[in-house]
Amino acid sequence: MQHRSVFFISDGTGITAQSLGHLLAHFPNVTFRHIRMPYTNSVAKAEAALERVARVGKEDNARPIIVMTLVNPELRALICRADALCLDLFGKFIDPLALELGVEPERNVGMSHAVDNNAYAERIEAINFALNHDDGITDHGLNQARAILIGVSRCGKTPTSLYLAMQFGIKVANYPLIPEDFERDTLPEALLQHTDKLFGLTINPDRLHRVRSERRPGSVYASLENCRYEVQMAEKLMKRLNVNWIDSTSRSIEEIATRVLQNINGDR
């Protein structure tokens, strides 16, 4: 199997550069070693990076790949001298954008994750909201929620709520469907006032059984029989109440979150 080292070199956190690392999954037959080099913001640090790239290239006996977000043109030029495939986000995105917009880009480092703006405050507020409205802790403030995720325990509600908060600053509550709901065959009163915000998650009972067994092995809660019952009842309830829902079994947090966003925006 082919092996390559990938350097993420940035004069900031390098997080935008790293998010492109997802694209490497399109080469499943190559193993990639990720090396992060954030805050490469001086000639000395850029030269140290160059040396490391050269050393790793020799060790691997294969050209490294560099993904870089450097705003400083001098440092960009320096890094590009490396014997490596150099993928330069600034060159490929900011330069054509500047041309299109007819304005020079601001070169202050780190501004892409600036703290002093409303969007950032909204993200932090949304994370706190998700934590305070996790697992049906409270009904208080549900009117602030953009969406309320429902589903049986351990079907992916919490990670999805946190992801939506962290990435998009969207307030999402989540509420477990429990045997009591199935016996009464309806949702808690607090949720019935917000049916337009509900979005359901379901899960394959076998998978649920495995996930729950890791937490509470041998319990009724984790038994396959109970998992089958809960999932069946939850799906029945969601169908009857006309709640949009998807199966989380083989979907990532990102995929589930995208569906929730589509549901919020009404473009399903």
Add this chain to the structure above:
Amino acid sequence: MQHRSVFFISDGTGITAQSLGHLLAHFPNVTFRHIRMPYTNSVAKAEAALERVARVGKEDNARPIIVMTLVNPELRALICRADALCLDLFGKFIDPLALELGVEPERNVGMSHAVDNNAYAERIEAINFALNHDDGITDHGLNQARAILIGVSRCGKTPTSLYLAMQFGIKVANYPLIPEDFERDTLPEALLQHTDKLFGLTINPDRLHRVRSERRPGSVYASLENCRYEVQMAEKLMKRLNVNWIDSTSRSIEEIATRVLQNINGDR
């Protein structure tokens, strides 16, 4: 002020494309409207996207910007016909990578967020770990933590722990420094066994006062005097115990997380 609409068009979730949206912050004098078009995975949907791009371009009276991750070459070509600045992640990254690696990219959509791998399971496990070890809930399992964040209440420990879990699958616990710790002038026993994993956050007392006042207005806890005392004592304690720490006041979650990673990797 110039205004532009930015379309994020993808045949998957579009999340990789959107992460490039951070780069738009380099044009602070342009307002950007973000339009997400995930799951654009058929000719019909691509044509609908094209129509929307044209319509919005007319409304704005300015060429839209398209950031796209489409694996299907036919759909890519179709979208590129739009009267827009077309920034094609596949063209700019996957194509040169394929050339460098000498292998064809897999074109199965959505694989960049595949669920069936260890890295994904690690992320979910790390999120659960962060939640179960938030705010010093338990000392149990601290030996599994890659880092333990300490600092006064409301200085940014929880969002940072969750971010590191979600983005990197890294298990991070967090532990509040409370007046009791300052009176005893040492850390709880459980933490003293893990001093190599400790990383401290501190915060400007005025900012802390504002943050806490939103939660508990008028309380001693939120008073400026108490905030000053706690911050001063926490910093003194961290200095004495030789704990690396940074000020979170004007740093984003991403920036703090990057510093924690550097501390874990020992490259400070």
